[in-house]
Amino acid sequence: MRNSNHLIGVINFLTFLLSIPILGGGIWLSTRANNTDCLRFLQWPLIIIGISIMVVSLAGIAGACYRNTFLMWVYLFVMFFVIVALLGFIIFAYVVTDKGSGRTVPNRSYLEYYLQDYSGWLEDRVAEDSYWAKISSCIRDSKTCSKLRRTVGGVPETADMFYLRKLSPVQSGCCKPPTECGYAYGNETFWNPGVGLAGSNADCTKWSNDQELLCYSCDSCKAGVLATLRKSWRKVSVVNIVVLIILVIVYVIGCAAFRHNRRIDNDEPYGEARMEKARPSRIQL
Template structure:
């Protein structure tokens, strides 16, 4: 008789297998229908995750319910590596997102962001020209600045608006530039403007395809957004890590049951 821990591992892996099907389907859909760089970037990781979950869940299901010890051992090995990697990533996420926060601007409802406030590791990633070209394409593709420009706000309404980090960093010039407000994404440089000591003031352009997408403030806004997202992911990872440890413990019980059953079967066969 298959024991409780084997049954429980089997049920959990059936659920995991069923979850892997829509994940794999989403990856295949992205590979066929994806039109933007961001969608294409997600395609391979999503497919890999779907295939990984499907294979691991099948190994755990067959190993536990059919009492195939070597498959269950392989399942536990993969689970152990996954727990270790997830733990390392969670610690890493908390460390690299520990620094950096938006600065309150006097008389403004939004914050502004400086690249130098964030960790060296994150700064190096966004400062890399190849990486930033892809990220910039994703930001433009999200049309976050287009949606801001459609609000048709007055200057007073705009400065009291609660802009997102991306909108604050990429869709407008820094407040210190003192540009003349025309609309949310159109700011004219004052008459007689020459090169400023603030590089972002020189980088700003009213062209909707340029704006401040190459500004340091845009990179900082992205990192502020990334920091918030990674904090949430890290918290979810902690919960998932606890769940994996519980499943791993149950899997160890199922593996022990398999060995005991195999030993009893061998002993009966030997005595016969």
């Protein structure tokens, strides 16, 4: 391809522009990291991804536009590992989110979540005490449960209204006790002990009407987080598949540009292979 150098340069310029908001978002999160623990999980991945894309894009632009064979070789070498790493992450994401879903509850529109429905690396990671302390702190600081409160005509909603609501996995698992525990509805985050409290579910004794505690230490809360992560990772994996396809196309174009640069460095006319120069045809017309 004679135009492969120009095409790879344009594509990498676009990826360079994409890296700027990604890097800026990571830096902004780092300045906010002292406000809540949940942001600390996001800043470094964003910064690393942004810098990596920026550096690789600059190498691709320089190598393609200035026909620098060495920079193009470095670009293709790094891009190969980026593609392999992205492919590995996609496979990993699907493996660790293979199990788990919400359970239906009679006379309830929302689902409820159980930790035993999940397994593997992701479940072990979330359930780890030190890691869960940071996640639960994040949920508490986000005021997710306090935002559940709703009024209808200036009057707090009734139990029947609440039972018909579509709750998120975190709201269902962290902001109320499991239905099987038999608590009676007071309001969205206040439940009175009732019949059935002696159930086998350990979360029945972990629930607290203290608004700073609620069910943040419950297994159902951890399961709600896992359900949210599973949904998010599946969405991210779809996006990553699209990005992977684009990177593979860019990599193929980059290989064509690299071969084109090598021909120029070897003073080979376009379309003439090195073997043809080394071994010219014996028949001259």
